[in-house]
Amino acid sequence: MISKRQIKIITSLHQKKYRKSTGLFVAEGKKVIQEFLNSNFELDTLFTIDEHLFADDSKVTLISEAALKKISFLKTPNKALALFKITKPATIDSKGLIVALDDVRDPGNLGTIIRLCDWFGVKHLVCSEATVDCYNPKVIQATMGSLTRVNIVYTDLKNYLTETKLPVFGAFMDGSNVYQTQLPTDGILVMGNEANGVSDEVSNLITEKIAIPRFGEIQQTESLNVAMATGILLSEFRRA
Structure with missing residues (x-):
């Protein structure tokens, strides 16, 4: 299930000021989400309409297609949406x-x-x-x-x-x-x-x-x- 409060937070993240205030950003679709899961980005929440889409189902919150449509920024929602925490950038190398x-x-x-x-x-x-x-x-x-x-x-x-x-x-x-x-x-x-x-x-x-x-x-x-x-x-x- 997904709460009204969660829906409000997610839909606000299309604006930079809310991404900055919450420290969160949205990733959609299995491939994109999996890339972030395999990186040093920290997962906050993962929503999907398919409980078997990701190997570690302990990270998954199952929601309906109707709920996914409410929170997705895509014209055609792509089965999953995740919130990740924004990371601090690393120091820039002075070579390369x-x-x-x-x-x-x-x-x-x-x-x-x-x-x-x-x-x-x-x-x-x-x-x-x-x-x-x-x-x-x-x-x-x-x-x-x-x-x-x-x-x-x-x-x-x-x-x-x-x-x-x-x-x-x-x-x-x-x-x-x-x-x-x-x-x-x-x-x-x-x-x-x-x-x-x-x-x-x-x-x-x-x-x-x-x-x-x-x-x-x-x-x-x-x-x-x-x-x-x-x-x-x-x-x-x-x-x-």
Whole structure:
């Protein structure tokens, strides 16, 4: 069974202020939930319509499909929903490849970028304070569990880049051709806002501007999606 109080708490977690005040976030679907169960994230509560969905049924609260629909953030609820406790981020290493986001606002983009970091072995993702919350339900779903393997830190991006000793690369339309650029093993890749790109104050701290060249004959495509561009650039960094 699920109480009215629990329903109220869960449905409030679509807002960042309530995630912050409760210290909880929502994960939905067997695969995503299992990834968190296998990580260092601490489970608070797990609700499911199928008591055999998870091996350890002692963690499960069985509920009806109607109840799941009330608490799910998905158009089509996916058999299970869990609440996990938000963890404190780890200290950022001063070596290796790090991705930094300058006010990326779309949850789907952030979720995809987290998956890309996981795929390309990027352990640390540094986000400006205005970047969308990584515990947003849409971000959690888009990561498909990769959030458990990428350390995400929200900070003043300008201060972070000012203090770092690593070379800082930024994605710009007018940057140097990335395919002709010598890329290091250790460095920071800065990706900008969907509409405005990298901000002026962050742009001033970029060591080298890089770009993905257009190969179409007409070359009228305005720009690449920030997540798509991140994937291409990470692939090039890993070829170095």
